Amino acid sequence: QVRLVESGGGSVQAGGSLRLSCAASGYIFKYYCMAWFRQVPGKEPEGVAGISSGGATTFYPDSMKGRFTISRDNAKETLYLQMDSLKPEDTAMYYCARSRDISCGINDMYLTRVEYPDWGQGTQVTVSS
8 A cells, every 4th residue: 555654844935945754665765756745725736746656857847946855765765855945835744645657747738637636744834924
């Protein structure tokens, strides 16, 4: 059974940084692509970043480039999201997600709930101005 547990969220002032973690269990972590999504109430979830199974390839939507860094430690079965220069509009619940298959993609076409159906419970990030 896939289990994803996010941590590291919190409240921070604009310009600050946070590092989110996602501990995975119940499957062979190193075989799957992983991604971060975020969602605010009343809106569709938004893909934040994706990373290939080995960690060599990462992807960020244009709107996320430059401030967020996704990484993974396959030995620790943990996914990370380093968020710098945070803005109030980054306020959201952040979720880590596992790809549907081991044959996985991480570009705009693939960063969807259909391709990443397994999500954790989320961690709240609140950025104040």
